[in-house]
Amino acid sequence: MTQPLPPSTRDRILETARRLFHEQGYHATGISTILREADINSGSLYHFFQNKDDLLLAVLEYYTHLLHPVVMDPVEQASADGIDRIFILLTNYRDGLASLDFRMGCPIGNLALEVADDHAEARTLIVTNFENWAATVRGWLESSKDRLPPATDFTSLSRFVLTVMEGGMMQARAARDITPMDQSIDNLRAYFALLASQAESNPAAPAGGTPGAPA
Numbered sequence: 281m282t283q284p285l286p287p288s289t290r291d292r293i294l295e296t297a298r299r300l301f302h303e304q305g306y307h308a309t310g311i312s313t314i315l316r317e318a319d320i321n322s323g324s325l326y327h328f329f330q331n332k333d334d335l336l337l338a339v340l341e342y343y344t345h346l347l348h349p350v351v352m353d354p355v356e357q358a359s360a361d362g363i364d365r366i367f368i369l370l371t372n373y374r375d376g377l378a379s380l381d382f383r384m385g386c387p388i389g390n391l392a393l394e395v396a397d398d399h400a401e402a403r404t405l406i407v408t409n410f411e412n413w414a415a416t417v418r419g420w421l422e423s424s425k426d427r428l429p430p431a432t433d434f435t436s437l438s439r440f441v442l443t444v445m446e447g448g449m450m451q452a453r454a455a456r457d458i459t460p461m462d463q464s465i466d467n468l469r470a471y472f473a474l475l476a477s478q479a480e481s482n483p484a485a486p487a488g489g490t491p492g493a494p495a
Contacts, residue, residue: 294339366472369445
């Protein structure tokens with residue numbers, strides 16, 4: 281049986297930096313800690329990355345490649361139903377946060393709060409990560425369009441789902457209590473039920489209503 285290749289030095293640096301930025305925050309993580317945790321010397325790091333800011337950009341790019349295999353693909357394997365997938369995804373975030381005793385939260389959301397004001401290139405990649413997340417959810421919504429009103433704005437609704445996830449996690453972390461996130465998810469579920477009810481009662485409604493909302 282062929283053994284998997286060990287991660288390259290660059291991949292090991294990226295994975296170590298990703299983990300440390302998530303656990304400790306970007307500013308609190310020193311280069312010396314990354315070197316120690318990745319078991320490399322400074323020459324190896326600076327062979328691939330000019331400085332810590334360059335490493336941050338690489339980590340954010342790395343997250344764009346992790347989105348589907350780590351976050352979205354397991355959800356898609358768990359259910360073929362687009363709307364069910366949304367709630368499986370949110371439950372995964374919810375359970376992950378609770379299992380970590382409300383530490384860390386969403387890595388992209390954390391970096392958005394910590395570095396977006398000072399790092400224009402990082403901000404662009406953070407937006408890309410959010411857009412990719414929302415685009416996948418939009419695809420799930422489109423696959424369930426027969427259960428939603430004809431005037432539904434799928435882009436707007438997918439962003440609303442992202443807002444529920446990020447806002448629920450942030451409030452739960454602050455409270456050290458999962459209740460705010462559970463309430464956010466429950467209210468989103470009720471909203472989808474309302475949209476489904478409208479779709480059933482008025483399937484031929486004209487386009488042009490409030491995006492993602494009952495007319």
